[in-house]
Amino acid sequence: MTRFAIQVLAMVLALTAATVGLPAQESDSDRRPRVLHLSGELSPREAVRVYSRVSGVIVKLAFRENWPYKAGDVLAEIDPVEYELDVQExxxxxxxxxxxxxxxEAGGRAEERVRAAAEVTGxxxxxxxxxxxxxxxxxxxGKKAISQAELDNARRDFEVAEARLVGxxxxxxxxxxxxxxEERRAQKAEVERARAELxxxxxxxxxxxxxxxxxxxxxxxxxxxxxxxxxASSPQASALAVYxxxxxxxxxLDxxxxxxxxxxxGAAARLSVQAAQGCTFPATVSNLYPYVDPKTRSGxxxxxxxxxxxxxxxxMFVMAQVDCAATAAGSAAETLAGRLPGIGSRAVSSSPPTSRSAIPDPPEPARSAQDRP
Structure with a gap:
């Protein structure tokens, strides 16, 4: 080996030794702001199928499609006659x-007390x-004027009269x-049962x-x-409408x-749709599901x-631009917690949803409060 080759080898070894133990540095690409370009589908934040909680004939549909309604507004009426009779009964x-x-609690009627007192007097x-x-x-x-039988009859009459008075x-x-x-308690329980039935x-x-x-x-x-x-409690129940x-x-989005x-x-995002070309719509990151599809390697x-x-x-099909952080989170938990200024932690779902639309006919959304028995 020549003297020059030995010098080059020594320099390489020295540089290698100098870098041992130094922490890894993030590249510039890891630090620059990121904008993700994603796609997906819009769906309602809340979507349910409305059911009736009682069976009967629909006598009135009080709604029109695509009209706004407030919580508690009457949407439909079921024939109430049978249920009104139940209330009366x-x-x-x-x-x-x-x-x-x-x-x-009054101790019997007045006439019963009068009758009982008269029986005592008699x-x-x-x-x-x-x-x-x-x-x-x-x-x-004692004077031998009557027989023993006559005395016994008098004593028997007295005992009968005494028993009658006691009764x-x-x-x-x-x-x-x-x-x-215990009888009054039982009757009070009957009153409470009747009140609950009403x-x-x-x-x-x-x-x-x-x-x-x-x-x-x-x-x-x-x-x-x-x-x-x-x-709604019946397995054969039919929904009245999609709400x-x-x-x-x-x-x-994937x-x-x-x-x-x-x-x-809480990060900002912008959406665009084919029906409104040239327009963007603001959005906010509201959830990141802690789940990765092992086949597509996407969340x-x-x-x-x-x-x-x-x-x-x-x-509607949407194209989204999502603003991301300049650096990666230190852990998956930090990513899900959303630790940004002014953004608190938020619970996330344990499984990924399936994008779907509730109009015209969503694939069996959750039942509303009206359909719970």
Missing amino acids: ARAKLESAESHLAAM AEAVMKTARMNLDRQTNLF ARKSLALVTAGPRL KRAELRLSYTRVRAPFDGGIGQRLVDEGAYVLA SNIRTLKAV IPEKEMPYVRL KLELEVPNQSVRLLPG
């Missing part, structure tokens, strides 16, 4: 139970007469005191008016007036796995899209 049972309880008079007769017969028997006094005491404690009947009657679950509009009507519908809120939409560390919750990113002008419609 339940109210009558409650009044009967309350009357019975009032009679128990029994006392009979008892007095029987005692006087027994005393007289006893004196006569009359007990009856008066029961009428005055009223039923026993509330349940009134609740079923209120369900004959199907109301809007939230602010939104009807995307599609699924039944007509005069149709018989089953309650959604399209004034706030969401866009679920994001490459390598770009996920640069996304922060799911959700944008919240304000749509007060209703220029955007569910089902």
Whole structure:
């Protein structure tokens, strides 16, 4: 080996030794701001199928498609006659139970107490007469004026009169005191049961008016007036309409796995659609699902899209530009927490959604509050 070659080898070894133990440095490409170009589909932030909670004939559809409604507005009415009769029957049972309880607590009716007192008075008079007769017969028997049989008859009459008086006094005491404690408790429980039945009947009657679950509009009507519908608790129940809120939409986009560390919750985004070329619509990163498809090596990113002008419609294909952080997050947890100034942590879904549209017919969205039994 020549002297020059030895010098070159020594320089290489020295440089290698000098770099050992130094921390790895991020490249300039890792530090520059990133803008992701993604695509996806718009869908309502809230979308449900509206069901009736009671069975019956639809007597009125009070909605029109694509008209706005407020939460609680009446959308449809079910024939209420049967449920009104149930309320009347339940109210009558409650009044009967309350009357019975009032009679128990009053200790019986006044005429019953008068009758029981009269029986006691009569029994006392009979008892007095029987005692006087027994005393007289006893004196006569001592003088050998009557037989033993006559004395026995007088003693028997006295014992019968005494037993009658005891029974009359007990009856008066029961009428005055009223039923026993356990009987009154049982009747009070019957009153509470009747009151609960009345509330349940009134609740079923209120369900004959199907109301809007939230602010939104009807995307599609699924039944007509005069149709018989089953309650939502029935497996054969039919939805009345598709109801959604399209004034706030969401866009679920596929994001490459390598770009996920640069996304922060609350980051700004811009959308464009073919129906409004040249226009962009603001959006915000609202969710980053902690899931990566092992086949495509991509995750799911959700944008919240304000749509007060209703220029955007569910089902539209969108192109999105998402502003990302200049550096990658230190961990997946930091990425999901969205630790940016003014942006707090937010819960995320445990599984990726499937982009879908609720208009005209979304693939079985969740049932509304109206369809829960």
